[in-house]
Amino acid sequence: MNRRDILKRISFLPLAATGIASIAAPKDSAENHAAGNAANNNAANNNAAAGNTGNNAAAGNAAPPAVTRDLFAELGVRRVINADVTMTFLSGSLMLPEVLEAINSTSHDFANMFELQDKIGAKIAEMLKVEGAMVTSGAACAILLSTAACITGTDKDKIKNIPNLPGPRPEVIMQKSHRYLFDQAVTTTGATIVEVEGPDGMANAFTPQTVMALFFNAAEKHSVTHEDFVAIAKKHNIPTLLDAAADVPPVENLFKYQKIGFDLVTFSGGKMIRGPQSAGLLFGRKDLIEAAKLNHSPHEAPIGRPMKVNKEEMFGMYAALRSYIDRDHRKEWDGWLERANHIGSRLNALPTIKTEVWINPGPANAFPNLLVDWDQNHFKITPKDVRKALQDGTPSIVTGAHGDKLLIGVVLLRPDQVDIVIQKVKEVLTHAV
Known part of the structure; x- marks a missing residue:
């Protein structure tokens, strides 16, 4: 998927998404000096705990540190889970602890x-x-x-x-x-x-x-x-x-x-x-x-x-x-594949659901994603409507599309967000039976 395709897809998102921001730690750099070490410690702890659920440490998005002031809530800005690819209007990617x-x-x-x-x-x-x-x-x-x-x-x-x-x-x-x-x-x-x-x-x-x-x-x-x-x-x-x-x-x-x-x-x-x-x-x-x-x-x-x-x-x-x-790029890649397979195995438990790991050939966004398809006679909802329901839900989850299939991007998910995405996709589908 190249940037031209991504830009075409932006029109799918409602204007209400103007308030969208990343789910990264909500403190800014001026306030967050004391949290820098905590971010590194949390990254290690979360990555160590994630290996048994398909949220491999190589996928590398650590949960944010504890906060004392919630600027998202203060400003009325929704947190978004990015289950798609890196896009500027979704604030790019999450900075690494060492960058913070x-x-x-x-x-x-x-x-x-x-x-x-x-x-x-x-x-x-x-x-x-x-x-x-x-x-x-x-x-x-x-x-x-x-x-x-x-x-x-x-x-x-x-x-x-x-x-x-x-x-x-x-x-x-x-x-x-x-x-x-x-x-x-x-x-x-x-x-x-x-x-x-x-x-x-x-x-x-x-x-x-x-x-x-x-x-x-x-x-x-x-x-x-x-x-x-x-x-x-x-x-x-x-x-x-x-x-x-x-x-x-x-x-x-x-x-x-x-x-x-x-x-x-x-x-x-x-x-x-x-x-x-x-x-x-x-x-x-x-x-x-x-x-x-x-x-x-x-x-x-x-x-x-x-x-x-x-x-x-x-x-x-x-x-x-x-x-x-x-970094160990092979380990990171294997972590993405493990995560995609984990999500797929959980969704495949639903009737008529079929999933496959799809690797974008690039050169842009050349990494693994999970494609999800289903019998629309059973789940009476289109991938486009699933995407809208996920985006409009709480938390807001942005997913992608590849042809006529739902695309779940795995590389930008924090470990603690993986099961949330699985559960919300299941809920949207089962409500459409």
């Missing part, structure tokens, strides 16, 4: 943001084995900063005046099948997008105004392959950007595309890397990263100034990436 610890432990001191971006960028570049890297406010910001960097370089006048530069508008090449909502980040810089189809069409599209070529990794069709895309652009000495926002797991994707030769690559920080939702990664050629920094905060007037990243998010993103690279 990084945020909380750095929130009580000031830092020079120029130094911090440089130092963290250098460490991230080292982890990813590239020349340069930076933390951005999400992958969409990384697309804008990449485009701006390719337009301005280090030219101070261009940085000051973008997007209102004199002369013809800069051009960015994209495959026609790769056009998507997020390419507005390109045109925000004043650039125009030139659509191409096939290697020959791309080769003939370069002009003196061409500044960059953008490849949307999760597009359904590629009329130009990754390798040909890079080769054609390099022949014309034009930088390439790969948007792979939701394209881990597998962890190898963090390294795959710069090996192909893309000059810049971006991933979202707040999806399966499980860093701060508003953070992202941009990495690749050092000269382009340095130009992107000049177009970003903490510089006072560039186009990226409104997309600033605070120091806590930078530290949190660093901690999240380190954790993601270092």
